Amino acid sequence: MEPQPTTAQPRVRIQTEDFDLSTEVAALHAADTRVGAVCAFVGLVREWAPTLGAGAPALPPEGALASLGRPGAGEGRTPTLAPSGAALPPEGALASLGRPGAGSEAPTPVADAPAFMELEHYPGMTERAIEAMIEQAQRRFEIYGARVLHRVGRLGLGEQIVLVAVTAAHRGQAFAACEFLMDYLKTQAPFWKKEHSAAGARWVDARASDDAALAKWGIEADNAA
Numbered sequence: 001m002e003p004q005p006t007t008a009q010p011r012v013r014i015q016t017e018d019f020d021l022s023t024e025v026a027a028l029h030a031a032d033t034r035v036g037a038v039c040a041f042v043g044l045v046r047e048w049a050p051t052l053g054a055g056a057p058a059l060p061p062e063g064a065l066a067s068l069g070r071p072g073a074g075e076g077r078t079p080t081l082a083p084s085g086a087a088l089p090p091e092g093a094l095a096s097l098g099r100p101g102a103g104s105e106a107p108t109p110v111a112d113a114p115a116f117m118e119l120e121h122y123p124g125m126t127e128r129a130i131e132a133m134i135e136q137a138q139r140r141f142e143i144y145g146a147r148v149l150h151r152v153g154r155l156g157l158g159e160q161i162v163l164v165a166v167t168a169a170h171r172g173q174a175f176a177a178c179e180f181l182m183d184y185l186k187t188q189a190p191f192w193k194k195e196h197s198a199a200g201a202r203w204v205d206a207r208a209s210d211d212a213a214l215a216k217w218g219i220e221a222d223n224a225a
Helices: 021-029 125-140 171-188 208-215
Strands: 012-015 037-044 114-121 143-151 153-156 160-168 191-197 200-203
Touching (some): 037 171, 125 171
Antiparallel strands (some): 114 191, 143 160, 191 200
16 A cells, blocks of 8 residues: 655654653644544553462362353253362452452552563664564555554553554554554564562563464464473
8 A cells, every 4th residue: 555645753763751642643644634544552561460469369269150140051060159079269259359459358468569660672673673564564454654652761550651553544454454563563573671579670571472463464473482
């Protein structure tokens, strides 16, 4: 598809400062009347470790929750509240699972509670790698333009970390290209992430699930090997 009209801002930016979604999207499709759809993804820094401490109730045995209150659950067998020999979770346990502060007691804090994330990149090489990703997206999908903005440095929980935005004539192509770029970005872009907590810091390794997400586009990666 033919490229979009030239804009003043580069389509790849690596920066420490925050960004405004509406401003970036408006600049991406400004003066391009061919655009009928814009798809944008914003990634945030989230908690990367469980927050339930030692005092929190354990999950019930596998299969126990599946049959609770469901007549006939279990492939036609007589419904049971839990598998044979398995005890029901303590009273109030189900209500408090995954709900900080729920239940009669406050959740026990963990020693490695997340504090912040630190990102590093290789100036020049990182931008070129992302530019190559956008070029591939333009060959695969009928899109007009794309913008990738990635922050580096110290980022706290809940802060914006990445923006991927794509314009196209139709939403299907915009959605697909945006997902493709995010899957590619997660595995192929040269960024290094370090998680900091009260217990110390650790570098983040690639996950097999990220490689699997990229594989659905016909691209093999072994970052998690």
